[in-house]
Amino acid sequence: MTKSLVTASKLCVERGNRRVLDNISFTINKGDIFALLGGNGAGKSTTLLTFLGFVKPSSGEAIINGIKVEEDIQAARGQIAYLPESANLYAHLSAYENIEYFLSLAQISRSSQEISLSLDDVKLAPKMRIEPLSSYSKGMRQKVAIALAMLRRSPLLLLDEPTSGLDPVAIDEFNTILKALADAGTTIFMVTHDVYGACEIAKRVGLLQQGKMASVFEAVGETKISAEAVHQAFRQSQPS
Amino acid sequence: MLHELRRELNHALKEPALRWLVLIAFSLSTIALLIGALTISHQKDMVLRLEAAVTAERLLTIKDKTDPGDIAYNLFHLTFDPPTDLAFMALGQRNERPWLHRLRMLALEGQIHETNDSNPEILILGQLDFTFFLSVLVPLIIISLLFDIEGRERREGRYELICAASPLGSRVFHIRAAVKSLLLTAAIILPFIAAAISNNLTILAFLSVLGLIFFQIVLWVIFCRIVTCIIPEAVTAALSLVTLWLLLTVLTPIIGKTAVENSLPVPNGGTILLTQRETVNAAWDLPKETTMDAFIHIYPEWKAQATINRPFEWKWYYAFQEMGDQAAQPKSWALYQGMTDRHEAMALVALLSPALFIERAMTELAGTDVLQHLRYVRCARAFHADLRHFYYPYLFNEKAMSENDLAQLPEFEPCAI
Numbered sequence: 001m002t003k004s005l006v007t008a009s010k011l012c013v014e015r016g017n018r019r020v021l022d023n024i025s026f027t028i029n030k031g032d033i034f035a036l037l038g039g040n041g042a043g044k045s046t047t048l049l050t051f052l053g054f055v056k057p058s059s060g061e062a063i064i065n066g067i068k069v070e071e072d073i074q075a076a077r078g079q080i081a082y083l084p085e086s087a088n089l090y091a092h093l094s095a096y097e098n099i100e101y102f103l104s105l106a107q108i109s110r111s112s113q114e115i116s117l118s119l120d121d122v123k124l125a126p127k128m129r130i131e132p133l134s135s136y137s138k139g140m141r142q143k144v145a146i147a148l149a150m151l152r153r154s155p156l157l158l159l160d161e162p163t164s165g166l167d168p169v170a171i172d173e174f175n176t177i178l179k180a181l182a183d184a185g186t187t188i189f190m191v192t193h194d195v196y197g198a199c200e201i202a203k204r205v206g207l208l209q210q211g212k213m214a215s216v217f218e219a220v221g222e223t224k225i226s227a228e229a230v231h232q233a234f235r236q237s238q239p240s
Numbered sequence: 241m242l243h244e245l246r247r248e249l250n251h252a253l254k255e256p257a258l259r260w261l262v263l264i265a266f267s268l269s270t271i272a273l274l275i276g277a278l279t280i281s282h283q284k285d286m287v288l289r290l291e292a293a294v295t296a297e298r299l300l301t302i303k304d305k306t307d308p309g310d311i312a313y314n315l316f317h318l319t320f321d322p323p324t325d326l327a328f329m330a331l332g333q334r335n336e337r338p339w340l341h342r343l344r345m346l347a348l349e350g351q352i353h354e355t356n357d358s359n360p361e362i363l364i365l366g367q368l369d370f371t372f373f374l375s376v377l378v379p380l381i382i383i384s385l386l387f388d389i390e391g392r393e394r395r396e397g398r399y400e401l402i403c404a405a406s407p408l409g410s411r412v413f414h415i416r417a418a419v420k421s422l423l424l425t426a427a428i429i430l431p432f433i434a435a436a437i438s439n440n441l442t443i444l445a446f447l448s449v450l451g452l453i454f455f456q457i458v459l460w461v462i463f464c465r466i467v468t469c470i471i472p473e474a475v476t477a478a479l480s481l482v483t484l485w486l487l488l489t490v491l492t493p494i495i496g497k498t499a500v501e502n503s504l505p506v507p508n509g510g511t512i513l514l515t516q517r518e519t520v521n522a523a524w525d526l527p528k529e530t531t532m533d534a535f536i537h538i539y540p541e542w543k544a545q546a547t548i549n550r551p552f553e554w555k556w557y558y559a560f561q562e563m564g565d566q567a568a569q570p571k572s573w574a575l576y577q578g579m580t581d582r583h584e585a586m587a588l589v590a591l592l593s594p595a596l597f598i599e600r601a602m603t604e605l606a607g608t609d610v611l612q613h614l615r616y617v618r619c620a621r622a623f624h625a626d627l628r629h630f631y632y633p634y635l636f637n638e639k640a641m642s643e644n645d646l647a648q649l650p651e652f653e654p655c656a657i
């Protein structure tokens with residue numbers, strides 16, 4: 001029996017006097033990957049921020065593992081490892097220092113070996129790991145942020161465009177890692193512009209259009225979601 | 241909690257900007273203390289030098305002399321306000337008004353109000369004492385330390401990451417602010433502790449200054465936290481804080497001082513000096529009886545000896561010196577009363593300006609405020625009166641002075657606070 005870990009129930013969100021999310025409902029089951037697609041400004045990041053409690057819904061509910069976010073923000077956040085859209089980790093710190101700082105912030109302790117393994121997973125060159133992030137490329141920084149999110153070992157990963165800035169090989173590798181995490185029971189809720197990658201790994205793909213959930217695609221059994229179909233729906237959803 | 245503090249401390253210490261600010265605070269604190277200490281040691285040296293010079297001069301002056309008028313005319317006496325142990329932290333009036341006068345038995349008002357020659361050098365650098373550092377500069381350092389705590393994380397997209405990661409949520413930024421403030425406090429206080437030890441400050445003085453340092457830091461940390469919470473955008477928050485600083489540190493004291501000075505006018509020293517000199521100059525041309533009658537009015541005990549027969553007599557000369565003082569004295573009293581009143585009125589302004597409050601508290605502790613200046617002036621005046629009362633019997637009885645008599649000359653004793 002699969003249990004839903006994430007539930008959005010008739011979520012409405014206003015930002016700056018404008019309705020940004022309009023009556024959104026979906027659920028994500030434990031161990032599933034849910035990919036949220038949509039044009040710029042569709043409300044994808046806002047959806048994640050609502051689950052993190054940074055944005056308050058005007059009506060509806062965001063629920064994580066049975067916890068209503070609005071009622072207990074800290075408990076809800078405790079379930080989540082979050083990778084923000086443009087997570088600039090500290091530029092004057094090295095990969096190790098950044099990871100140590102943020103893990104300590106979350107009151108999590110990991111051995112340096114575990115940290116190294118995680119950086120191995122994202123294929124960050126070992127000689128770079130003690131250099132300050134200011135000497136990293138955008139993709140390398142993203143890899144550190146991803147390693148950090150994985151080290152949290154939270155039940156739920158909220159990823160906002162995690163592969164932006166990564167080269168195609170790194171994207172493939174990242175998707176493989178996500179798949180493995182999901183297989184191991186981590187629930188993944190990701191926002192992405194990478195339609196093909198999303199269809200490759202996601203159990204379900206939601207298409208957000210101007211704050212409304214335009215359509216949801218689901219992988220049935222071993223059959224993956226058709227990227228062609230999603231792509232087409234995406235094109236149709238864009239205002240001409 | 242300790243864990244949080246330790247982590248934020250480590251994190252803060254890796255921040256280049258913070259390291260610079262702490263270093264700047266430490267250097268400024270040290271420099272301000274050194275400037276104060278050098279100024280005070282310079283002033284102490286000056287007292288020693290002048291004391292030696294006055295003693296040497298005295299031997300030459302009184303050599304083979306017996307005429308009291310002649311001796312009184314030529315003998316200089318050093319009066320001064322010795323610095324307290326804490327004066328180096330707040331130079332206050334010691335950097336603005338004379339704290340030392342070389343007095344003769346001539347008319348006093350001129351000697352007291354003459355600024356250029358009796359006023360030991362006033363050091364521009366002396367403005368940069370610890371009190372100035374604490375009251376004016378420390379808030380600016382605190383603002384630059386705290387204006388951007390959340391703002392920077394927002395700009396760089398880390399704000400949500402941090403709040404989501406920490407079980408404390410956004411309260412983690414309070415800890416960050418606290419840690420940075422503590423580092424700054426240490427940078428300010430360490431040089432002070434060293435200075436306090438090397439100057440043998442009393443525990444009471446030490447704790448009082450420490451209290452003022454904490455007061456100022458806590459106050460501005462609170463201002464910074466409130467403003468940055470209300471105004472999330474860092475540059476706007478910084479501008480608002482600097483405006484607040486300008487208002488509380490610069491404008492309020494200036495406007496308050498102008499208002500107080502306008503509503504409580506005082507005669508100026510120059511006018512007092514002029515009144516005395518004009519009276520003395522005019523006395524040369526007045527009939528001698530006029531001067532002596534006025535003098536006898538105050539000192540009836542010399543009535544029998546008050547007749548002047550020769551064209552010049554010292555008792556007449558010193559009588560009109562004193563009459564010059566008498567003419568100027570109401571203005572002097574008005575000046576001192578006015579200074580006291582202004583000082584008291586500024587206490588109200590100090591309630592609106594933390595900088596002024598600290599300056600007043602520090603100079604009061606250090607014995608360098610206006611009230612102490614006036615105490616010293618009273619003390620110097622009392623000494624001058626002693627001098628006159630010592631010489632008058634010799635002058636009016638026209639008695640030659642022996643070495644023994646000269647040994648009885650009043651010595652200036654600095655007044656205790």
Ligand SMILES: Nc1ncnc2c1ncn2[C@@H]1O[C@H](COP(=O)(O)OP(=O)(O)OP(=O)(O)O)[C@@H](O)[C@H]1O
Nearest residue numbers: 015016020038039040041042043044045046047085
């Ligand atoms: N801080 C904010 N205040 C007010 N409105 C905002 C704020 N952030 C975003 N919005 C608005 O909310 C809407 C949705 O923004 P959101 O960031 O969720 O879009 P998105 O789908 O993540 O877009 P992108 O693909 O560009 O990241 C946009 O119309 C945007 O103008």
Ligand SMILES: [Mg+2]
Nearest residue numbers: 044045046085
């Ligand atoms: Mg977005």
